[in-house]
Amino acid sequence: MNFLDGSLFPENQDKLVITAAPYGPEWVPSDFPEDIPVTMEAQIQKAVDCYNAGATVLHLHVRELDGKGSKRLSMFNELIAGVRKAVPEMIIQVGGSISFAPVGEGEIAKWLSDDTRHMLADLDPKPDQVTVTVNTSQMNVIEQMDARDIAGTSLGEPDGFRAYTEMVVPSTPSFFEEHVRRLSKAGIQSAFQFYNVNSYETVERMIRRGIYKGPLICNWVAIGGGMDQPTIYSLANFLRAIPDGTMLTVESSMLNTLPINMMGIAMGLHVRCGIEDNLWNQKRTAKMTTVEQIEQLVRISKEFGRDIATAKEAREICKIGVFYDTVEETLAAIGYAPNAKGRQQGWLNKAA
Numbered sequence: 081m082n083f084l085d086g087s088l089f090p091e092n093q094d095k096l097v098i099t100a101a102p103y104g105p106e107w108v109p110s111d112f113p114e115d116i117p118v119t120m121e122a123q124i125q126k127a128v129d130c131y132n133a134g135a136t137v138l139h140l141h142v143r144e145l146d147g148k149g150s151k152r153l154s155m156f157n158e159l160i161a162g163v164r165k166a167v168p169e170m171i172i173q174v175g176g177s178i179s180f181a182p183v184g185e186g187e188i189a190k191w192l193s194d195d196t197r198h199m200l201a202d203l204d205p206k207p208d209q210v211t212v213t214v215n216t217s218q219m220n221v222i223e224q225m226d227a228r229d230i231a232g233t234s235l236g237e238p239d240g241f242r243a244y245t246e247m248v249v250p251s252t253p254s255f256f257e258e259h260v261r262r263l264s265k266a267g268i269q270s271a272f273q274f275y276n277v278n279s280y281e282t283v284e285r286m287i288r289r290g291i292y293k294g295p296l297i298c299n300w301v302a303i304g305g306g307m308d309q310p311t312i313y314s315l316a317n318f319l320r321a322i323p324d325g326t327m328l329t330v331e332s333s334m335l336n337t338l339p340i341n342m343m344g345i346a347m348g349l350h351v352r353c354g355i356e357d358n359l360w361n362q363k364r365t366a367k368m369t370t371v372e373q374i375e376q377l378v379r380i381s382k383e384f385g386r387d388i389a390t391a392k393e394a395r396e397i398c399k400i401g402v403f404y405d406t407v408e409e410t411l412a413a414i415g416y417a418p419n420a421k422g423r424q425q426g427w428l429n430k431a432a
């Protein structure tokens with residue numbers, strides 16, 4: 081990505097797209113009862129509150145009435161339908177790093193592969209985006225946290241601490257290539273979650289081989305523990321690798337979230353906040369709700385002179401619903417050099 085003269089002036093930047101991640105699937109309701117919605121009605125209302133505060137992308141997970149994260153496709157469908165009805169323009173992004181169990185006998189036939197995550201392509205109503213991770217990675221979300229961040233929460237308990245330290249996000253080529261094909265076929269955008277330069281490079285190869293033919297919409301997930309560390313060096317290294325047409329949202333965790341988002345705002349990138357990423361103000365004197373975190377980013381961005389995108393503008397910036405016909409068209413639209421004739425484009429599978 082080039083940063084030419086004037087690239088830090090808001091007049092030369094897109095309006096800011098704020099992604100809200102208000103459902104916090106890693107927490108239990110008692111970790112932050114004031115801001116963790118449990119009933120379906122409350123989960124829909126949370127989306128509305130985030131939208132009204134200035135968020136235009138909703139990173140969505142669903143909770144069951146018992147407070148546990150839902151693995152039921154039917155619950156996802158219900159929440160998506162409810163959000164769509166309440167705030168029709170909001171971009172719905174389903175968090176894809178989850179798997180589903182079949183609800184009943186009849187659902188078993190819908191298990192189209194051994195990896196049930198493919199069922200995300202069958203969500204109805206369909207979301208705008210599903211997050212896609214590429215290449216199996218360690219996801220030790222606790223590595224960049226401080227003991228004070230999780231004291232008194234379920235992640236501070238031995239079982240939770242162990243589970244979230246040892247967490248692995250599985251995504252091998254047989255999964256992600258097929259997943260991206262199915263999402264594209266369903267008209268759902270793949271929102272790539274890049275943990276480092278190599279997961280991005282694999283997607284470039286997928287694009288060069290025609291496995292993915294859409295805009296490059298992605299997050300840089302700087303939460304450590306197997307993913308990039310939240311520093312200017314790793315961010316700059318990542319930005320050097322990606323083409324100019326990328327729509328990049330920066331993401332971090334706990335007290336790193338706000339500074340990383342401030343860098344993102346300053347540089348013309350986009351931002352993510354919410355209790356899935358962070359619970360605290362910068363002095364840890366109080367927890368911050370997702371809406372408070374959105375309002376803070378809106379305030380800061382306005383101070384930078386950078387306006388907040390409306391939902392309609394965010395849909396254009398994210399190129400929702402846009403797919404390309406050919407590899408060449410995709411490369412040109414994203415800002416890549418064309419494929420060189422005669423050279424192999426990497427070793428990913430190219431089955432139609």
Ligand SMILES: [Zn+2]
Binds near residue numbers: 101141175356
């Ligand atoms: Zn998530």
